[in-house]
Amino acid sequence: MATITSPAPEASRASAERALTGGKLDLTGRAFTLALQLSLLISILILGVLVWDVVDTGSSVLAERLGDFLTGTMKSQADTSGLAQGIRGTFWIGVFTVVLAFPIGISAAIYLEEYATHGRLTRFIDLNIRNLAGVPSIVYGIVGLTIFVKAMQSLTGPESNGQSVVSAGLTLAILVLPIVIITAAEAIRAVPQGLREAGYGVGATRWEVIRHHVLPYAAPGILTGTVLALARALGEAAPLIMVGAASGFLTGGTSYELGSLQDRFTALPQIIATWAGRPVGEWESVTYAAIAVLLVIVLIANAAAILLRNRFEKRRA
Numbered sequence: 001m002a003t004i005t006s007p008a009p010e011a012s013r014a015s016a017e018r019a020l021t022g023g024k025l026d027l028t029g030r031a032f033t034l035a036l037q038l039s040l041l042i043s044i045l046i047l048g049v050l051v052w053d054v055v056d057t058g059s060s061v062l063a064e065r066l067g068d069f070l071t072g073t074m075k076s077q078a079d080t081s082g083l084a085q086g087i088r089g090t091f092w093i094g095v096f097t098v099v100l101a102f103p104i105g106i107s108a109a110i111y112l113e114e115y116a117t118h119g120r121l122t123r124f125i126d127l128n129i130r131n132l133a134g135v136p137s138i139v140y141g142i143v144g145l146t147i148f149v150k151a152m153q154s155l156t157g158p159e160s161n162g163q164s165v166v167s168a169g170l171t172l173a174i175l176v177l178p179i180v181i182i183t184a185a186e187a188i189r190a191v192p193q194g195l196r197e198a199g200y201g202v203g204a205t206r207w208e209v210i211r212h213h214v215l216p217y218a219a220p221g222i223l224t225g226t227v228l229a230l231a232r233a234l235g236e237a238a239p240l241i242m243v244g245a246a247s248g249f250l251t252g253g254t255s256y257e258l259g260s261l262q263d264r265f266t267a268l269p270q271i272i273a274t275w276a277g278r279p280v281g282e283w284e285s286v287t288y289a290a291i292a293v294l295l296v297i298v299l300i301a302n303a304a305a306i307l308l309r310n311r312f313e314k315r316r317a
Contacts, residue, residue: 051295053288054288054291054292054295055288055292057284057285057288058285058286058287058288058289058290058291058292059289060285061285061286061288061289062289062292068080068082069081069082069083069286069289069293070082070083070084070087070293071084072084073085073250073253073254074086074246074248074249074250074266074271075249076249078275078278078282078283078285078286081275081286083268083271083290083293084253084254085246085250085253085254085265085266085271086266086267086268086270086271086290087268087293087297088253088254088255088256088265089165089168089245089253089265089266089267089268089270090234090267090268090269090294090297091256092165092168092169092256092261092265093165093168093169093172093233093234093267094230094233094234094301095169096166096168096169096170096172096173097169097172097173097176097229097230097233097234098230100169100170100173101173101174101176101177101180101229101233102180102226102229104177104180105176105177105178105179105180105181105184105229106180106184106222108181108184109180109181109182109184109185109187109188109222110184110188110210110215112125112126112181112185113185113188113189114188114206114210114214115206126185129178129181129182130178130182132177132178133178133179133182136238137175137236137238137239138238138239138242140171140172140174140175140239141171141238141239141240141241141242141243142242143171143174144167144168144170144171144174144239144242144243145242145243145244148162148166148167148170148171148243149161149162149163149167149243149244150162152167156170156262157261157262157263158262159262159263160244160262160263160264161244162243162244163243163244163245163264163265164261164262164263164264164265165261165262165263165265166261166262167243167244168239168240168243168245168265168267171239171242171243172233172236172239173233175232175233175236175239176229176230176232176233179225179228179229179232180225180226180229182225183221183222183224183225183226183228183229184218184221184222184225186221186225187218187219187220187221187222187224187225188214188215188218188222190218190221191213191214191217191218192217195213195214195217196209196213196214198213199212199213216312216315219308219309219312220309220310220312220313223305223306223308223309223312224305224309226305227301227302227305227306227309230298230301230302230305231298231301231302234268234269234294234297234298234301235269235294235298236269237269237270237272237273240266240267240269240270241270241273244264245265245266245267245270246264246265246266246270247266247270247271247273247274248274250264250265250266251264252264253265253266268290268293268294268297269294271290272287272290272291272294275287275290
């Protein structure tokens, strides 16, 4: 008995393409593909030039006194200034973002997509969340100054007049919250409806379907959104200026104990913005070195999220 073999996927695709185009060359499609590839190449080149410029300019500081640069505090002289206080502030800001913005944002997305009735109220809430994602960061800085620094001063830091890392962390957590909600909602919305129906068909409850089917399938998309949100939180300077991040000499600010969260603080974006406004010849190399350190911190955080995303993708496959 003769066996029937199916054509290779490449041959099937080529045959379908010839049938749709009538054998003619798709010049428009080829041009569009070439334009996309050219845009990608230009973006990579620009990014590479920027990273090379940062590393090359700050390499003298990183090579000669990397240890002192990472463990030292802010000083009035460029050759003795360090980033320990800024690294500490950036670390706690990242912790506040992960602990507050991510659980609240993902929970809100789950409710809006899986529990809420899709009516006018839901559409109104979704529209406002998307509008909040486009609000300039300085506006969130004003909100943080009004609520966390002044109104909640007794909780965020009475001795520092509310200008503490708690205020900064809460402000930046609110700033990225709309981004987390939107990206998580889009990832949950992309889950095939048949996956939910299969779970209901075997008697699972709504929460069991969400917990064991929807969230694992949507996890890669959710983690991609959290990477973007965390990177933005770690790189924002305008809200930090509004909530009172120190730009000059700062006593202390190097302890990672929970009791020090109500003390005065600074962060890497604030230090970079301050040093960039000082004389170029004296402060240029340390400014670029600080930028390189911030890039490394953001890349480490992104790498952790990407590893988790790849793990969930393998489990989903």
